[in-house]
Amino acid sequence: MNNGDENNGLSRRMDKKGSASIIWLEKNENLTQGQEGWISCGRYALVVFNMLFFILGAFLVCYSVWFTFVPANQNLMSIVASGMTRNNIEICMYIIGATGVCTVLLAYLGCCAAVSNNKYILGLFFLFLVVLFVQLVTVGALSVWLRFEVKADIDYYMKKSLMEMYLGDNAVNQQSVAWKSVQSGLKCCGFNSIEGYKDFSNVSEKYPDGSKWWILQTNNPKKDRWPDSCCINRHSFFSNEDRIKCHLDTSKPEDVIYTKGCRDKVESFINENLLVVTAMAILLALIEIVHFTTVRQLEAALSVVRRPSVTTMFSVEDQPKSNKQL
Template sequence: MVEGGMKCVKYLIFFFNFIFVISGIALVAMGAVIKGYYDKYLDFLSDDVFSVPVLLIVVGVIIFFVAFMGCCGAIRESYCMTMTFAVLLALIFILELAAGIAAYLLRDEIADTLNKNMNATMQNYGKPDHSGVTKTWDGMQMELDCCGASNYTDWALTDFGRANNSVPDTCCREATSNCGVGMAALPASVAANTIYTRGCRDSVEEQIQSNIVAVGGAGVGIAFLQVLGVILACCLSKSIKKEYETV
């Protein structure tokens, strides 16, 4: 009976590790995609936001090694390897749970961080020694069909737009040279014929917060899946130990 039960648990651990590896691949892919998205807004985000997808990638890679150890421990019926597998799973569970909670807590900081960094970087738009900031703003405004942080009039308060109330040409519905000249001083109803008048901050905030929710949900979901792995590993270890004691 003990041998049959142990064989059943072994097969369950193999199946679990297959699911575990798939979840690791999913974490690495999700972390890489979200990090790539965040990289576009590098000038607007804090290091705390970037740490979340990086942590997902690291955990996803670690999962491969842990799953391999679990399979080896089950095949060799090694009490030591199986218990090590269970301990590592428990540690990853704590790590992912912490990452999920941290991701949700970061949601409250996104709006303040974006508001502060967007307004600060707008002052450097178009300056020769801040070409990265200029590219970030141009890329964001063209991709999201927006203009400025809160709205298009923000550009009138910057060094770039103060001289002639200009907005960047990338604010225009059809981007042509100097199409943004004088637009920041026009009423929204008139300016909207030529440029996008809504700000970029709300769109970026919405997308980042939705990504953070996805990251947090994935981390917590996979973390609780690992509880099953810990239970199975402990059951197998107990069976292995009992078999050794009866030999």
């Protein structure tokens, strides 16, 4: 084989068959160093992106479980939105959890495809990527829509739960437990953003006697002006001394209780969590776009590796040698 043939990717082989010489010319489709380097780089990039995919998917699963099944979150949702909105949020969280599971499984499939160098597994991986991309767009759109739903519900349902269903920190109904948790956890009191602590005793056309909790205070000789969960707790536990100081020293409420209402803080808490969902969906979608490009390029490179060689045969008759003597 001469140098010209080598440069053109040709290999030559000669066989003897009787008086004829058979010449085989084979066109080699071997990869160049650049192509081999691209395949290696693409494989490593795919593994790294799939590891990131796995971590984000696992985070989505844990986040969905936390938001859906933690009692404090369930209680919170019971006071801020209608039953339909709560059901929609719960469905959205189930979809997020399912998306996280699909992402984890897809990350595993992608790693298998990258390690095995199998273009058929890569094709299957690409198909599932498209399905997951549609799922992520759905999750992002749902989370944005739910933010508007909560904003529309919170003014009516949250105030109604405070005025009609909150019976005190020691009550066991869901709304009372929720309000106790919200006020002590978010460091707020009542509903209105400004001087929310006055909501319990404020009278209006709809509530001429104040809140249900305030009405129950008529049987209490001390008649507290606000619940214990509104008091500023400066210790690891709420002692009797803290309680006495909170309810007796009413000249400067800002020194003993949280004066700001819970409406804005609760809305911010829910919006921040839904914003996390939206951000995660966008981040995963961006990683998927990189996935699309990498997988298609890797598939194309692997197709070159498996392209069959082209072989051509030539037969040449040997000429008899002359017996001339010099």
